Amino acid sequence: PHFRLGGEFNAWVNEFTDQDGFAITETLVGGLLVGQVYPVRELGLYIKGGLGISRSGSAVAGGVGTGETGFSYLYGAGYEIKLARNFFLTPALNVMQHRSSSGQNGPADSGTLHERVWTIAVGLTFQPGR
Numbered sequence: 001p002h003f004r005l006g007g008e009f010n011a012w013v014n015e016f017t018d019q020d021g022f023a024i025t026e027t028l029v030g031g032l033l034v035g036q037v038y039p040v041r042e043l044g045l046y047i048k049g050g051l052g053i054s055r056s057g058s059a060v061a062g063g064v065g066t067g068e069t070g071f072s073y074l075y076g077a078g079y080e081i082k083l084a085r086n087f088f089l090t091p092a093l094n095v096m097q098h099r100s101s102s103g104q105n106g107p108a109d110s111g112t113l114h115e116r117v118w119t120i121a122v123g124l125t126f127q128p129g130r
Helices: none
Strands: 003-017 023-037 045-060 065-079 087-101 112-126
Touching: 003 045, 003 087, 003 112, 023 065, 023 087, 045 087, 065 112
Parallel strands: none
Antiparallel strands: 003 023, 023 045, 045 065, 065 087, 087 112
């Protein structure tokens, strides 16, 4: 009654124009297995953590793109507001960390990439059998 296990998909997209006038799109997406712990079930407050696979990339409009697939983890906290018997409004604060390496050796090696995205989210949760 104090633990929920599920999956979560997160996506962050940033589009901007660089100083040379090129339209750039940066992305960070991840699919994670997430566990939520409810310290006091009646309050609706939960903390969560998860592990998964993510991809970070950037692309020039009409041109080439680059990206790296790596490991990600997520942690956060939220609150469940009951709307109906099995439906909840779930505001949350999450932090997703991405880590990858280009896998190349030599001059082209860009080293290890670390990215972090903080999100304020509002979701709808459906839990049958509750």
